[in-house]
Amino acid sequence: MQSTKIFFHYIVNALYRPKRIFQVIKNAFLDLKFGGKYLGVSLQNFDEKKGYINTGSSEYSCLEILFSKVNISESDVIVDLGCGKGRVINWFLNKNIKNRILGIEVHPEIADFTRNRLKKYKQVEIMTGCVGEDIRLIEQGTIFYLYHPFRERLMKIFSDQLLTLINTKMSHGKARPLIVYHNSCYLPIFENNPKWEIQKLGRIGEHESAIIYPNQEI
Known part of the structure; x- marks a missing residue:
C-alpha cells in the first residue's frame, strides 16, 4: 500500500514535467516485475x-x-x-544477462530487503559491509557500477583497494577492473592518478558520467 501511494505521488509530480511521466511509468513497471516493489524513493542515510x-x-x-x-x-x-x-540488478536481470552479480550495501536493513526481494535469482548475491573496511568485498569483481555511493575519503580508499588488487595480480585481465561511474562527483581522484584511464561520457540523464579502467602502459 505504501509503495502504491509513493508511486502515485511521483506520477502527480511528473504531470508538471510531461516527459518525465513516461520514465516514471517505465521505472515502476520494471521495479514491480522483479520483486513487486516500487524502488524509486530515496532513503535517508544515517x-x-x-x-x-x-x-x-x-x-x-x-x-x-x-x-x-x-x-x-x-x-x-x-x-x-x-x-x-537493487534497481541496477533489476536492469541486468531484465536484460537476461547471466553473469554473476554482486550487490554490496552497508546498511543491514536495506541489504536484507534487497536480498529477500531477489532471493530467487541464483546468480545474484547481496553482501552487507563497508568497502572501506574489507577489501574482500570487491576482490571478485571485474565490472563495478557506482552511482555516487559515498564521499571523497571512501572513494579514495576504493580506488586504492582496486589498485592493490591489480598490483597483486588479482585483477582479471585487460581493462579490468572497469568502473562505470554515474554522477561522477569525485572523478578527480582517478584523473589525478596516472594508473587510471578515464573515458568521459558527458551528461547522462541529470549527471556527468565516466568509465574508468587501468592504464595498460604503466
Whole structure:
C-alpha cells in the first residue's frame, strides 16, 4: 500500500514535467516485475558522517546508455557498489544477462530487503559491509557500477583497494577492473592518478558520467 501511494505521488509530480511521466511509468513497471516493489524513493542515510550517501535509485534509461559503452564478457563478475534496493540488478536481470552479480550495501536493513526481494535469482548475491573496511568485498569483481555511493575519503580508499588488487595480480585481465561511474562527483581522484584511464561520457540523464579502467602502459 505504501509503495502504491509513493508511486502515485511521483506520477502527480511528473504531470508538471510531461516527459518525465513516461520514465516514471517505465521505472515502476520494471521495479514491480522483479520483486513487486516500487524502488524509486530515496532513503535517508544515517551514516552521512562516515561518508555514505543517501540511498537512491538509478534511472533505467541511464543504465541503458551507460552499459551500451561496456562489453560484458561471460567471465565478468558485476558489482553494484552501494546497491541499495537493487534497481541496477533489476536492469541486468531484465536484460537476461547471466553473469554473476554482486550487490554490496552497508546498511543491514536495506541489504536484507534487497536480498529477500531477489532471493530467487541464483546468480545474484547481496553482501552487507563497508568497502572501506574489507577489501574482500570487491576482490571478485571485474565490472563495478557506482552511482555516487559515498564521499571523497571512501572513494579514495576504493580506488586504492582496486589498485592493490591489480598490483597483486588479482585483477582479471585487460581493462579490468572497469568502473562505470554515474554522477561522477569525485572523478578527480582517478584523473589525478596516472594508473587510471578515464573515458568521459558527458551528461547522462541529470549527471556527468565516466568509465574508468587501468592504464595498460604503466
